[in-house]
Amino acid sequence: MTEAEQETWMARNQRLLVAQLDRLHAVISGQAPAQDAVVPQQTRLAQVVSVFGLSGFERDLLLWCTGAELDERFTPPTFAAALSVLGGGHWDAMATSAPLRRWRLVEPGAGAGLISRPLRIDERILHHLVGVVCLDSRLDGVVRALPDIPGRLTPAQQVIAVDLASRLGSRPEKVVASIHGAGEQTRNRIASHAAAALDLTPLHIPADRIPPLGAENALLALLVEREAALLGALPVITAEPETAPRPVAAFVSELGCSVVLSGLPQLRADLTCAVPSPSIGEQRQLWEQLLGPAGELDGITAAFRLEVEQIEAIALDRPSDLHDACRRSSRGGIADLAQLIEPAAGWEEVVLPEFATEMLRDITAQVRHRTQVYESWGMAGSSGRGLGVTALFTGESGTGKTLAAEVLAGALDLDLYRIDLASVVSKYIGETEKNLKRVFDAADASGAVLLFDEADAIFGKRSEVRDSHDRYANLEVSYLLQRMETYRGLAILTTNLKNSLDRAFLRRLRFVVPFPFPDAQARARIWRLMFPPKTPTANLDWDRLARMQLSGGNIRTIALGAAFLAAAAGEPVGMGHVLTAARREYVKLEKPLTDAELGGGYA
Structure with a gap:
């Protein structure tokens, strides 16, 4: 819907809502009979009546609460007043299991006795009836709408999105779908594609924002289900590998609408979809679409397994070193688990x-x-x-x-x-x-x-x-x-x-x-490698040093120690510095430094 179309629709919705308020005011003031009315279709009021199954009496009671917020002709109603004035009144309309209170459409105010307490419309429902598109403020930081335009997918991933939409749309009852594999953004894109095919808005819910088992968990499920009904939405719960499953399982069991679980394969689901990461051929095709043919793509697609969104982000930056950019992008969470x-x-x-x-x-x-x-x-x-x-x-x-x-x-x-x-x-x-x-x-x-x-x-x-x-x-x-x-x-x-x-x-x-223990020839070569050309040295005898029965790691420790000794003395590294460092290393190893290893003239 374009902005002009949205404005036209909102104006029509508000005009028809005002007409319904006029009708209701005439009934309340005794100017018109209390008879059932026809609510024009394609209005928010008609949608609320339909999705929540309101009777004519419940509809007009909700409308009365709306008028109390928008029109000075109305005062907040009580249930007793509604029963005496509106047609089709029924006592169970204010039961906690009935739509008005089950879905938190209206709330009783303070006072003694349920029928004499003033009733107020829920703020989110009021915004919805006048045509404002928003989420319940109680969902701030917990739920957000995913992009209306789904991102790019590989052909194999697109097939999964189409299949997911088909299977969700073919069942009128609640369906719990689980998608796993690939990356979080890819799974979100698949859910968005499936939702778009069903003309639904995907609602993203991070699993770590779901409260523990209890009243808060149940309330969140109710509010999310209500948003799904109001907006025509599909909840998508995204989890990390370490997510605790019990709060999510409780939340899903409370929901009465279909839901997609992303990254939670351990939870029971009605249908499960395994999402593949892009194959080597698909990665190359995507790189060529974004950057054009490049000779280094063979090495990149062989070395790295990147998701679609990672390739898009790298291509957008146009890095001078594509291989290095891919390496940095692919590090992900491994740095937290290894050195x-x-x-x-x-x-x-x-x-x-x-x-x-x-x-x-x-x-x-x-x-x-x-x-x-x-x-x-x-x-x-x-x-x-x-x-x-x-x-x-x-x-x-x-x-x-x-x-x-x-x-x-x-x-x-x-x-x-x-x-x-x-x-x-x-x-x-x-x-x-x-x-x-x-x-x-x-x-x-x-x-x-x-x-x-x-x-x-x-x-x-x-x-x-x-x-x-x-x-x-x-x-x-x-x-x-x-x-x-x-x-x-x-x-x-x-x-x-x-x-x-x-x-x-x-x-x-x-x-x-x-990796054998180095022999004398190998040890002499290691000693030479330990002192770079920039290191000042004086008459180091590699063959004599190679007599010491040491591994490469020990030789490096001695070479560093000798370098620090020489630096402190303001001298180039000489045999004296090396042998002093060697004695200290042998003490650490609890080994004797023999005369044969020291060599003549340095004892």
């Missing part, structure tokens, strides 16, 4: 045997070309299992496992998130799986590299199942491996104790990369 590590290391810093380095390069190649192999070449088959790139890094602390993960993330231009499995594992049955699910769900859009540290905390030797805790411990491991196998990015486990892992679990990992 973001900014990759700073390159391949030249990886000090490993050649076969281990080649395995790392193979991992990079498989992540980079997975879309081509799985989709273009059809190697994925019909199952989604076993398609994730999974790796286990084994070796002592300080041998470079985290550094290697940094190198892989940097080479792939992806975020790296570290998850401490020891903090994820819970003593409560089922909680570990929930924690892992949150991590993988949050990371899925970004395609980030996930580094699960301390795999021993969850793996260990698979024990004989003697009680429920043994059984659930094995289920936790199986769940982690299952999610790793279906994760679209790279998932890495690290362990210091490979021998403690069950071989049945090892077989499900695509790569097992050993």
Whole structure:
């Protein structure tokens, strides 16, 4: 309806409302008989009468309350006065279960005795009758109308919206529909498309705004149902994964109208719709619609799984670095669940045997070309299992496992998130799986590299199942491996104790990369890497330093300590500074620094 049409309609509605007030005043003043009247259709009064099932007496009593607010000829009525003046009076009109009070259309004022108390019209109903479009003020901050023009959807999502509208519209009774999957905005768009197809207004209700069980919960349900009746609306309840379901379930049970649950698959529903995120082909098509053809789209669609609204927002900004913009947009909630590590290391810093380095390069190649192999070449088959790139890094602390993960993330231009499995594992049955699910769900859009540290905390030797805790411990491991196998990015486990892992679990990992303790040649190379060209040094003897039986992590700690000692002394880093820092590190390690490791002339 255009603004001109709206003004014309409002003027006609108000004119006809005034005519009804004139008719009622004539009845009350005795100038006309108390007989039933015909209310013109396409007026707000006729709509209220229809949707709430008012009798002629209830209609005129509501109209009398309206006149008391708008017309000086009227005073607030009492139920006794209405019974004596209006036609068709019936005693149950003021029952709490009757429409006038059930729907809070009128409220009795103060006073003794129900029939002698003045009646007032509800403010929201008064606004509605005169043609003002608004929501009940008691719903401020709880309910809002979604956009009248639904946003863009992919073809697959559009099919779901059409099906949802068809199934909602085909049933006259209350229908509880549940949509899950994709992102919140996408689900809202689907609900908006379905509502538009039914000529309804979608009302958005965040689940965390629904009060606990009790009177407030029931009142909110009543007000929302009333708004749905007045506006011709479809309530849409949107929830977060951690939303408590009981208040929402109570609210939905109180509602007498159809409702859409978004992101609450655990609640019972009459129909359920799983919403897919855009496929790689759909993402590329959308990018091309918004930005035109671009050569980097292959890499972007392979690396990131973005929702339609994210792609629209990025395209609107026209970023100079599209890949970086996609990476930042896809981070979502993963940053709250894991530690973001900014990759700073390159391949030249990886000090490993050649076969281990080649395995790392193979991992990079498989992540980079997975879309081509799985989709273009059809190697994925019909199952989604076993398609994730999974790796286990084994070796002592300080041998470079985290550094290697940094190198892989940097080479792939992806975020790296570290998850401490020891903090994820819970003593409560089922909680570990929930924690892992949150991590993988949050990371899925970004395609980030996930580094699960301390795999021993969850793996260990698979024990004989003697009680429920043994059984659930094995289920936790199986769940982690299952999610790793279906994760679209790279998932890495690290362990210091490979021998403690069950071989049945090892077989499900695509790569097992050993990180051996560095030999003397490797240690000499690590020492050189620890001092950048900008660091002033004096006569550092790499071969002598390499005699110390240390891992790369310990060598880095010593190098930093030596640098601070030299800076404090105002000198370049020399062998004395390094050996002083080394003695301190050996004390921390509770190891003796032998003469053979010190080398001649430095004892």
